[in-house]
Amino acid sequence: MNFNLSEEQAMIKDSVARFVADDYNFDQRRQNVAMDKGFNPDNWQTFAALGWLSIPFPEALGGFGGNAVDTMVIMEEFGKGLVAEPYVATVLLFGGLLAHSGDGELQQQLIAKIIDGSLQGSFAYLERQSRFELSDVKTSAVAEGDNYRLNGEKTVVFNGSAADKIIISVRTSGEQYDENGISLFIVDADADGLNHTDYRLMDGQRAANISLNNVVVSKLQLIGELDQGFSLIQSVVTETTRAICAEAVGIMQKLTETTVEYSKTREQFGTAIGKFQALQHRMVDMFIAGEQTRSLLYRAVCSANANSDDSEKDLLALKVMVGRAGTLIGGEAIQLHGGMGMTDELDVGHYVKRLMMINTTFGDADYNQARFSKLLNR
Amino acid sequence: MDTNFSPEDLAFRDQVRTFFQDEFTAELAARISTTASHKTGIVEWQKILAKKGWIAPNWPVEHGGTGWSITQDYLFERERAAAGVPDVVPFGLKMVGQVIIAFGSEAQKQLFLPRIYNSDDWWCQGYSEPGAGSDLAALKTRAERDGDDYIVNGAKIWTSYAQYADWIFCLVRTDPTSNKQSGISFLLIEMKTPGITVNKIDSIDEKHTLNEVVFDNVHVPMANRIGEENKGWTYAKVLLAHERTAIAEIAKSGHYLAELKAIAKEEISGGKALMEDTLIQRRFANIEIELMALEFTELRVLSSFAEGKGPGPESSLLKIKGTEVQQAIQQLRMDLAGYYSGVVTGELSNEQIGHGFGDRARREFMYGRAATIYGGSNEVQKNITAKAVLGL
Numbered sequence A: 001m002n003f004n005l006s007e008e009q010a011m012i013k014d015s016v017a018r019f020v021a022d023d024y025n026f027d028q029r030r031q032n033v034a035m036d037k038g039f040n041p042d043n044w045q046t047f048a049a050l051g052w053l054s055i056p057f058p059e060a061l062g063g064f065g066g067n068a069v070d071t072m073v074i075m076e077e078f079g080k081g082l083v084a085e086p087y088v089a090t091v092l093l094f095g096g097l098l099a100h101s102g103d104g105e106l107q108q109q110l111i112a113k114i115i116d117g118s119l120q121g122s123f124a125y126l127e128r129q130s131r132f133e134l135s136d137v138k139t140s141a142v143a144e145g146d147n148y149r150l151n152g153e154k155t156v157v158f159n160g161s162a163a164d165k166i167i168i169s170v171r172t173s174g175e176q177y178d179e180n181g182i183s184l185f186i187v188d189a190d191a192d193g194l195n196h197t198d199y200r201l202m203d204g205q206r207a208a209n210i211s212l213n214n215v216v217v218s219k220l221q222l223i224g225e226l227d228q229g230f231s232l233i234q235s236v237v238t239e240t241t242r243a244i245c246a247e248a249v250g251i252m253q254k255l256t257e258t259t260v261e262y263s264k265t266r267e268q269f270g271t272a273i274g275k276f277q278a279l280q281h282r283m284v285d286m287f288i289a290g291e292q293t294r295s296l297l298y299r300a301v302c303s304a305n306a307n308s309d310d311s312e313k314d315l316l317a318l319k320v321m322v323g324r325a326g327t328l329i330g331g332e333a334i335q336l337h338g339g340m341g342m343t344d345e346l347d348v349g350h351y352v353k354r355l356m357m358i359n360t361t362f363g364d365a366d367y368n369q370a371r372f373s374k375l376l377n378r
Numbered sequence B: 001m002d003t004n005f006s007p008e009d010l011a012f013r014d015q016v017r018t019f020f021q022d023e024f025t026a027e028l029a030a031r032i033s034t035t036a037s038h039k040t041g042i043v044e045w046q047k048i049l050a051k052k053g054w055i056a057p058n059w060p061v062e063h064g065g066t067g068w069s070i071t072q073d074y075l076f077e078r079e080r081a082a083a084g085v086p087d088v089v090p091f092g093l094k095m096v097g098q099v100i101i102a103f104g105s106e107a108q109k110q111l112f113l114p115r116i117y118n119s120d121d122w123w124c125q126g127y128s129e130p131g132a133g134s135d136l137a138a139l140k141t142r143a144e145r146d147g148d149d150y151i152v153n154g155a156k157i158w159t160s161y162a163q164y165a166d167w168i169f170c171l172v173r174t175d176p177t178s179n180k181q182s183g184i185s186f187l188l189i190e191m192k193t194p195g196i197t198v199n200k201i202d203s204i205d206e207k208h209t210l211n212e213v214v215f216d217n218v219h220v221p222m223a224n225r226i227g228e229e230n231k232g233w234t235y236a237k238v239l240l241a242h243e244r245t246a247i248a249e250i251a252k253s254g255h256y257l258a259e260l261k262a263i264a265k266e267e268i269s270g271g272k273a274l275m276e277d278t279l280i281q282r283r284f285a286n287i288e289i290e291l292m293a294l295e296f297t298e299l300r301v302l303s304s305f306a307e308g309k310g311p312g313p314e315s316s317l318l319k320i321k322g323t324e325v326q327q328a329i330q331q332l333r334m335d336l337a338g339y340y341s342g343v344v345t346g347e348l349s350n351e352q353i354g355h356g357f358g359d360r361a362r363r364e365f366m367y368g369r370a371a372t373i374y375g376g377s378n379e380v381q382k383n384i385t386a387k388a389v390l391g392l
């Protein structure tokens, strides 16, 4: 038993940390998210050159063959740097679906392009009414000979404005909430009948609502098995949830450090505010919340790597704590900065917003607590 | 002990309700909530209230106050909040107006009070400085005598709505040798005086509220000082207690909670209304219980006002719990909005986005962080309560 990183993992960690230190200070980040696509394409090429885009993909598909720890390491460092480049959307979600769906020609081709940095992707899984239910799918795909005709709308599609290709969850049979009968199709972003309404998210990243109006796709564009897309979605959402929780842990650590640092330099009543015990205890609570979350992260990562029966429970526990601890840490970070914490110029508010976005993504703390509770009786 | 409303009270309540229904139109509400027309909309509304005679209920009757009982005050606030009507901008009517009434000269009263009453001037509050926040008495902005004028130099920060303001009321240091509270004076300064610069501060709620106001050799007539030189702190202190009580916004929280109940009944998750979820029900219950207690705490504070006692240290309690409840409601609104809480609507319509309340949820949540910081942070309120109430 140990909690040490392998040599390779330590190298990944160092290289991401160095990138953040050298090329991703807060001003640079601000410029990056203001760019057309919501991120800096040059950074994306750097990620490709450094091999980061290949990490989660199996060697058979040209990847690095990384496991849950590798992804955790990179995501935690991204969290500390508040990196906005669409690693989650393109590599983990879009790439993850491709990788899990087999290693056919389509997968080989597209994953190679993800790895070399030339392809941006998205996974469109939400609808207006679906809230956190991944199986609440109304967007339809109706067979017509060798083709399918897609109609409906997907919402809050991460990276939906920059994606070259989008994987879409659609209903091919069954009723609105059924897990059975959901299929995945990959479509080109410029397909006829596909329109997107782009917007910014609070964390600076971009998303889009994507409407499908008689979009015709061939059956070759089906990802995975017809009607059996849901288990594929679950696998990928599970991995990505773990990854964004690692990102959250990085953010929590950063927010706690920033707040402690500020409290040492900000003086009121003739002394550093960090000398007030009332505030010391609050910062200790932030620290404890962050460490407890980190423990659940390690737990979830270990059980995933071991393919343990507990992995579902461990992940739900982690996601709940990321939400609760994130709310505490984010709130305190702003509060202890006083008026400064309210400014857009300071990075604190931006970290807090990303933490809040992570809480919501794939179901918030309340939602996942309810799911966790159901497991108690098993 | 009796909290029943008399038939007269109920008739008053109906009259207030009808007034808000008739006068606070949807069109006006829309203009107020649009950034570009916010100021003109607010001023227009406040002039309607002034015409009705209800703009400054708590002022003495000779200056336009209503002379209402505390029950009437309470009912008025409750109806206002329930109708979604914004509170009056506090800086003139609830802050500097009160100071001028209590400590201003006859000339100052005649000059300023009618203009405040009619919303002819927009006021802002220049207390905080970069080095003087919680420790307000550490303020450094200097005012030096020069004939019949003061010459003011320094900087104020976090000045809400300075970009709209015609006047600013400031705490300045007139005696640099005396320390802290004793060398401070209370000045009224016209914003168009040469030497004043207003710099915008961008904030996390994506709206423009905050500013830095810089004073570079600004001439202010001595006649614009309230009361005596070096006694400004005593005048300002009275205000702070008023401010705290106002920040609690309990009636508004009640109204917001009712709004959220309606949303929770409409929003569906997995085929069921969110309100059917027991966890959500409990969150509502927790907030509502706190709010029920607060309503009566407020009534207790108001009735001690009426007996000429308040506002005392218990105003800190209202501020602390009132803002905590606000934040719990803001968090709940965020959570009800789910993914949509993160969507920045920008120029898009609610129809294009798919949900109407996410953007608002986030802005209120983000701005709401400030309620535990301004008006004396909640930590400072606890220090005050520990000392003044518990005698620690």
Ligand SMILES: Cc1cc2nc3c(=O)[nH]c(=O)nc-3n(C[C@H](O)[C@H](O)[C@H](O)COP(=O)(O)OP(=O)(O)OC[C@H]3O[C@@H](n4cnc5c(N)ncnc54)[C@H](O)[C@@H]3O)c2cc1C
Binding pocket: A266, A268, A269, A273, A276, A278, A279, A335, A336, A337, A338, A339, A340, A342, B124, B125, B126, B127, B128, B130, B132, B133, B134, B135, B157, B158, B159, B160, B161, B209, B210, B370, B373, B374, B375, B376, B377, B378, B379, B380, B383
């Ligand atoms: C949205 C907004 C609007 C504002 N509008 C105005 C305005 O119009 N006019 C105006 O003059 N000011 C305004 N303010 C300023 C506000 O009054 C100050 O922000 C507030 O007094 C806190 O000061 P500070 O920001 O310097 O924080 P600091 O005083 O530096 O406090 C930082 C943290 O330390 C804590 N702290 C400080 N001292 C102690 C202590 N002794 N014990 C325990 N904890 C302590 C605080 O509670 C806070 O959490 C506004 C502020 C905000 C955020």
